[in-house]
Amino acid sequence: MGEQPGRVWVFGDYRNYFQNRVTLQLIGKAKELAQEIGTGVTVLVVGERVRQYAMEYVAHGADAVMVAEHPDLSEYRVETYTALVAEWVETYGPEILLAGATAFGRSFFPRLAKRLRTGLSADCVDLHIDPETKLLVQTTPAWGGELLAEVITPHHRPQMATVHPGVFEERPHDPEATGGIFYPEVKIRKEERIRVLRRRTRRSRKIRLEEAQVVVVGGRGLGSKAQFEMLEELAELLDGEVGATRPAIRAGWTEEERLLGQTGKSVRPKTLISVGTSGALQYTAGILGAGTIIAINRDPHAPIFKISDLGVVGDAKSVLPILLEELRKRL
């Protein structure tokens, strides 16, 4: 017998691979978690021709990949995938099972958790191992994002969580990496009650942050997704784009493509409106090319005011509705 797969499992969501980095980000975090509980990271790679993704996951830190290749797995089908992965879990009992909070992950993981009779924390913004109990602590927004809850799964396995893209950092691609490969038996159960009649790709609006003349940026100070959505209306009224700081992305208020700063994009708009951002260097590094910077923050000592041309000291919850109302009247 060879080695057994590590007990921290990550579901490999390889669709749109070079844009969708959440699996790689999860592998990075899973490595830390696995180390804490003395095991390794195994990535599940399910599909028809998935060989290059298995290699990619090893390059980004997977200790092993568990591969199922079959023509009937070419489509992401929730019922088929649930039956397949549930059987693997029941047979080999991983401690932790993670997936990205993508459209598929949000559909697939609740069904899988139900099938396995275990808990699931959705859209987590942090994960860590409790040093005493060795349980996975899953931090997830609760009450509409007003507070963060820490969830544990003490009595059932695996401990399951989905994580929003952009929360964790991916490890760099290492061409010298090697990893184990497992080919468990693939039993396809024709349980699908959904038939794919035709496929149409939704055209998503292209984000043109770098080209925008007006950029509206939201940060942690906005406090909730609902507040952040007001920025989208503000940007639309000004024919601009919405950017975000890392805390806003971690909170799941918007997609990672909108991240500005050292690990995100750099912009040079004529006007930049920064709302609820403290002005941390990691963020301001990406906006220093802006023409006029307008900052809204309730803390008069926030560093953002040092680089802004115009500052409004006030709570975004109060200022934004007034600003929107005025703009609606004038535009």
Added chain:
Amino acid sequence: MHFSEESRISAHHNYLVNGRMTQGFVLGEPDSGDRFFFLADVVLPAESTPRISARLYGPEGNLLCEVQWNRLGRNPGRCTYRSLEGGFRILDEAGSVVLEVMTEKFPRGYLSGISGRLFDEEGRLRLEPLGDNSRIPGEPPRFLTRPYGGF
């Protein structure tokens, strides 16, 4: 359900055999001097081509040729080597394909498929075509975890 680790794969280059990936494998005994072997050696990140060495026999157990790092060596069977885009092919005197190695390039890695019909010195079939790669009947290959090196 068979769950033991069957081989290791590399982030850089792998071979496809028996429908499965491995960073390297060996059939037979490369050090034997006069018996069949087939070595698909581990490819390190500095290289982008597979490293194939072999001693190949015909179905009657007659020595056809030797291959050393993708090149023909001893060649009593008058085989020919043909370079292809993405790989190479070795043909016997009659022009039939003995061995074909084709490498698929991914954005950040390589996968080499091996196909052909290989026999040992006793005329036993040791590798045969299977879809886009090959099947190894009988004794399974030895998987490599590091470069085999010289032989």
